[in-house]
Amino acid sequence: MRWPFFIISGILIGCVLHIVSLLAVPVLAPRDAYKRLEALGGENTAILLDTASSDKSLPFLDPAFLYAVCRFDLSDGPVRLRVPLAGEYVSMSFHSRDGRAFFSLNDRSALGTVLDVEMRDEADEAAKSLPLGAGTISVSAPEPVGFVLVRAFSQFASSTKSRREELSKTVCTPRT
């Protein structure tokens, strides 16, 4: 009988299929972070998340923080982000389309009262043709599409409203 041959070859092909499908999950997952953010608004725009509603935020966010996001697309040129230092701890984390974290910054890197960042893809970064303003931090993205998550600590309900107002002044816009 050839049964063992069929079963073994089925399992071997199955292992290959497992690796291929595992690598495809971050791109094909129907409800990953990027697709959830897509439902909330456009690219190169800062969006404040509403952590009280699971439809207007992301799962497993820290209840002690306020969050803003920006999905970026650098294929038409650099994108500028300006994040006001709303509260005792503010950080930005930079993610590729598949969610992978490639960089982060916190308020200790800021000059003055904003975190001022210019994101470039590798081609623009390599060309070095675009000058940076003083106090602006340059971040090179490994791929042109991804998102930035901004965190601002806001423990007390009494200060949340003013912190939200400050954080809502976050700007994410294509460089002009």
Added chain:
Amino acid sequence: MRLILQLLMICVIAAGVGLGLTALAVRHPPALDIIQDGAWVAIAKEGAPEVDAYALAALAHRGEVPHSIADGLTFRAKDDDEGNALSGSCTYMISGTVPSVRLWSLGAYDLDGNRLANPAERFGYTNVDAVRDADGAVHIAVSPEALPGDWLPVSPGLNFILVLRLYDTTAAAISGGRAAPELPAIRRIGCNT
């Protein structure tokens, strides 16, 4: 005809094994490189560019954004210190010292990552509002019923996950030469039957 049947059988086995393993792995990712203290588990490279494929697929399946490695460390606990799943039918005491970091927070979530709605609107504690005793230890009760002292409400009967986040630090900076930092114990006090 026989050949087609045979090929079909190989395909069915391959699809079952391959997709079955992937479906299992995104829900229960194999722990490849973890930092563990008691029931608390962090994935060492979850927030790094070189994150492993299993951790990245599990994050994408949940819709969660990883905590970038320079921004801090995220420890999760699905069980108490004795290995029983955390349940909203029980009361737990989280006690011990939290490593000295710029900022830490503790939160409770359902298994999908939603906050646990409660009338007190209390979803977590941080270094700013958790009470510490003379030794610097926190004592936070986790229970569906209101308790005196620091109390983190959970939903009756619903299993939950505790998440402890340490900000602006790295595992190496707070572990004191050990494999993992010392984190508070999660002890079950009792259950409603």
